Amino acid sequence: MSGRQRHPTTRRQADRRPGTPSAEPDEPAGPALTTGALARRLGVAQTTLRTWERRYGIGPSHRDPGRHRRWSPQDVARMEHMCRLTAQGITPAEAAQLAMADDGRAADHPTVAAPQPRTPGGLRDLPLGRVWPESRGLARAAVRLDATAVQTQLRTAIDTYGIVVAWEHVIAPTLHAVGRKWATSDESYVEVEHLLSWHVSSTLRSATTPATDTRPPILLACMPQEQHSLPIEALWAALTERALPTHMFGAAVPAEALVSAAKRTGPAAVVLWSQSRTTADLSVVRTLLALEWGPRGARTHPLTLLAGPGWAGTPPEPGTNRLTGLASGLALLETLFG
Incomplete structure (x- = not known):
């Protein structure tokens, strides 16, 4: 992850490419x-x-x-x-x-x-x-x-x-x-x-229709003060394209609101996006990691995933994982639902 209804067109397989990338300037040679x-x-x-x-x-x-x-x-x-x-x-x-x-x-x-x-x-x-x-x-x-x-x-x-x-x-x-x-x-x-x-x-x-899956959702949110939301919007679209339950909260989510949402929904995972190191606040992460729910003896903690360049260089926090790209992050999240 380094930013209506769909037209009924036929999708090619993702591994089909439109050709060799072109360099600047474009070359005029080629077929009609x-x-x-x-x-x-x-x-x-x-x-x-x-x-x-x-x-x-x-x-x-x-x-x-x-x-x-x-x-x-x-x-x-x-x-x-x-x-x-x-x-x-x-x-x-x-x-x-x-x-x-x-x-x-x-x-x-x-x-x-x-x-x-x-x-x-x-x-x-x-x-x-x-x-x-x-x-x-x-x-x-x-x-x-x-x-x-x-x-x-x-x-x-x-x-x-x-x-x-x-x-x-x-x-x-x-x-x-x-x-x-x-x-x-x-x-x-x-x-x-x-x-x-x-x-x-x-x-x-x-491009997609939100899923109606009733299983615990994946919560997607930008860190407080983080306004750059396009990459996590792409993750939301990719998850909903696969009909996985997802709640998107968008840019600059206050810490208290994020914690409240996690308590109310009991999510399968929480993904926190940070574009800049100035917004990568580990105190919010630690608060989420301390949450738990479920019956006594079978308490559950949310899987907390850190996405975006803002987390680069941040010491790994026990209980968290890093998402380093849209495809790899999506693959990890899909494993939560078998």
Whole structure:
């Protein structure tokens, strides 16, 4: 764990990958893409591609009658160029003209001088590294502040790969890149981080239906004063995806409220998330470990699990375990229910 109803799409197995991660910049070589595949790669909706073609004349070079449209490597490179320009604040009309002019396809569109970017930076400024194409597409959509495309990218990733794979290989790398850029860019990416985080949270909550299991639940909570809740929201979504009983309390849960909830529910486990060492309060952990319930002679203590980088370097507390990732943490919690 390093951040509605589901559409009835068919999920592939989690071990199927979308291909070798791409490095910056994207290479134009490769097979022709369908419009859907290109939309996922660019981080735009398919309807946006059709609108751009209709309005600005930028589309696939060739069409075969009666067949789905295919985008050649040159077409893909052109559209990636257009998306880079729009991410810099250039209007779609101007970006289309410039992208087509660069490869000689602007016969009916007069070439214009490149406008100055109106927003700071672009996709190339994000420290994405080697990531899945879906992560690069999500980043493009977020940088453009294209809320519709962000939502589409997130839903498609979750419906295709499931919560765990989508989080670890698509969502988390994008969140980390945007967060690092925000932290080093004098607040210039704060709007990108906020938009992306909000849509990640709303998509995780809408992707699954809470279980009706009556067994003792798993309690999920952020430490008092801890506002970063997206990773534990991903754990909640992964648990509910597997129909396991879970209670989510979210960000900055007061210690007294957390203890009260544990006493009232008798949980199978309590997971405490801490993003920063300043919020990793062991006194709260010790209070939870001291709780017990059940009949005399068969008293039960809650299994207390510490998740998040805030606990790094903290001396291990007897009776606790560390969760170091979404997949491994989920596997441990699943063992509680056989």
